Amino acid sequence: MAETTLVLDHDVPPENIILSGVCKQLSLIKHAAKTGINYLVCENEAELRKIARAHPEAKLLLQVSTEAQVEEASLTIGCSLKSCRHLLEMAKELSVNVVGVTFQVPASCRDPQTYTHALSDARCIFDMAKELGFDMKILDIGGGFSGSEFQLKQVHSIVRPLLEAYFPSASGVSVIAEPGHFFVFSSFTLAVNVIGKKAVYRDLHCSTHDELTPNDAPEFVYYMNDGVYGSFMGKLFGNVITTPSVHKMSLTLDEPVFSSSLWGPSCDPLEQVVEHCLLPELAVGDWLIFSNMGSSGQEGPATLSDTDQPPVYYTISTDDWFEMQEAGISLDDTMKNLSLVQYGL
Numbered sequence: 460m461a462e463t464t465l466v467l468d469h470d471v472p473p474e475n476i477i478l479s480g481v482c483k484q485l486s487l488i489k490h491a492a493k494t495g496i497n498y499l500v501c502e503n504e505a506e507l508r509k510i511a512r513a514h515p516e517a518k519l520l521l522q523v524s525t526e527a528q529v530e531e532a533s534l535t536i537g538c539s540l541k542s543c544r545h546l547l548e549m550a551k552e553l554s555v556n557v558v559g560v561t562f563q564v565p566a567s568c569r570d571p572q573t574y575t576h577a578l579s580d581a582r583c584i585f586d587m588a589k590e591l592g593f594d595m596k597i598l599d600i601g602g603g604f605s606g607s608e609f610q611l612k613q614v615h616s617i618v619r620p621l622l623e624a625y626f627p628s629a630s631g632v633s634v635i636a637e638p639g640h641f642f643v644f645s646s647f648t649l650a651v652n653v654i655g656k657k658a659v660y661r662d663l664h665c666s667t668h669d670e671l672t673p674n675d676a677p678e679f680v681y682y683m684n685d686g687v688y689g690s691f692m693g694k695l696f697g698n699v700i701t702t703p704s705v706h707k708m709s710l711t712l713d714e715p716v717f718s719s720s721l722w723g724p725s726c727d728p729l730e731q732v733v734e735h736c737l738l739p740e741l742a743v744g745d746w747l748i749f750s751n752m753g754s755s756g757q758e759g760p761a762t763l764s765d766t767d768q769p770p771v772y773y774t775i776s777t778d779d780w781f782e783m784q785e786a787g788i789s790l791d792d793t794m795k796n797l798s799l800v801q802y803g804l
Contacts, residue, residue: 522562525577579625600618606645702737717739718736
């Protein structure tokens with residue numbers, strides 16, 4: 460309820476808000492009805508009956524599962540293509556209007572062809588709905604866009620011709636997307652401190668070793684002052700955490716690298732942030748720099764080890780800074796005290 464209130468307080472018209480989430484509290488549905496938020500997402504019969512009772516004027520978007528969701532998660536979000544007809548018939552019986560379809564391709568999915576199957580399923584559901592008397596006009600293709608320009612172009616090259624084939628402009632269907640992940644991906648860079656380490660010596664008879672390190676070289680386990688219950692929360696939702704860069708005063712280019720794994724500060728076995736990477740030997744107190752952390756959960760709750768939220772510092776290149784000044788872009792209050800400093804690792 461706090462999120463919808465926040466959006467409404469920023470003067471967003473209620474008709475431009477879609478209340479997502481496939482299991483909403485009854486109080487939230489009633490709040491949506493009271494504030495004129497009519498677009499709601501639904502994926503199951505229990506939720507449909509709840510909406511029919513608390514918000515009869517609702518306009519539903521059916522949440523449909525995708526192949527990538529089925530493969531990546533033990534609990535699939537969204538209804539299957541087979542169950543859609545039953546939900547549509549139930550909505551007809553309950554006099555609830557169904558106006559569209561929404562699906563989510565996980566950002567961690569690396570196969571753009573997933574959109575081919577998802578859009579084909581969406582077209583089938585639109586046809587089912589038409590047979591039952593619904594006039595669907597909204598298609599939400601979700602927010603499964605990583606921060607990669609290359610991946611975005613791949614998705615565009617696949618999605619655009621499919622939309623033209625399945626949902627041409629003459630059909631009157633409005634196509635929307637949720638590219639929040641893409642826009643914030645590169646907005647944060649995270650610096651974490653190494654707070655602990657241990658060396659693990661491999662079994663010399665083990666055939667699964669890294670070819671870049673000798674058989675008798677140790678593998679290092681490093682513990683950081685942040686983990687999956689803090690800035691790396693996105694790891695729990697399938698986000699891929701890439702190998703960080705190293706910031707240490709004595710680092711040289713010819714320094715040997717070792718097989719390493721990176722862990723958060725708690726003793727939870729889920730706290731493994733990076734399962735395997737090659738790093739020079741680090742010492743307690745060294746820093747690791749993770750780029751592209753804007754969508755990985757830096758606004759999440761403090762970690763279980765009571766680590767505070769990391770402070771946020773704004774950075775900008777000198778060229779971009781002067782370009783902003785020339786363009787007359789004013790700074791908001793948060794950035795009034797910005798200082799130019801020498802940057803380099």
